[in-house]
Amino acid sequence: MGKLVRDKIPGIIRAGGREPDLRRLDEQEYVRELHAKLLEEATELANASNSQVVEELADVLEVLRAIARINGVSMGEVDDVTKQKRAERGAFDQRWYLNSW
Numbered sequence: 001m002g003k004l005v006r007d008k009i010p011g012i013i014r015a016g017g018r019e020p021d022l023r024r025l026d027e028q029e030y031v032r033e034l035h036a037k038l039l040e041e042a043t044e045l046a047n048a049s050n051s052q053v054v055e056e057l058a059d060v061l062e063v064l065r066a067i068a069r070i071n072g073v074s075m076g077e078v079d080d081v082t083k084q085k086r087a088e089r090g091a092f093d094q095r096w097y098l099n100s101w
Contacts, residue, residue, distance in 0.1 A: 003040070004033040006062075031070060038063045 004025070013020040025033060041063055045056035068075060 004030075004037045027070075031067075034063060034067050034070065038067065 041059040048056040
């Protein structure tokens with residue numbers, strides 16, 4: 001079973017003396033695999049130790065950037081919507097947990 005990998009991974013594998021079995025994804029496959037990769041990276045972040053958090057956050061962010069690009073959305077637009085939602089609904093700083101309503 002394969003997975004979406006970063007662009008330089010095939011070269012890294014070749015530099016290690018092996019030949020990777022690769023294929024280029026079409027757009028539909030790419031979108032599907034980006035979403036799968038986001039879940040993979042989010043799970044790794046959720047399970048990360050304190051010393052691994054920055055590394056895992058960077059991986060999640062890279063996948064989010066790719067999802068934004070394929071949808072024609074800039075990270076500036078994402079930041080703008082984030083700020084708008086924060087102004088309207090707040091952030092998560094106060095640690096509220098809603099049991100019911």
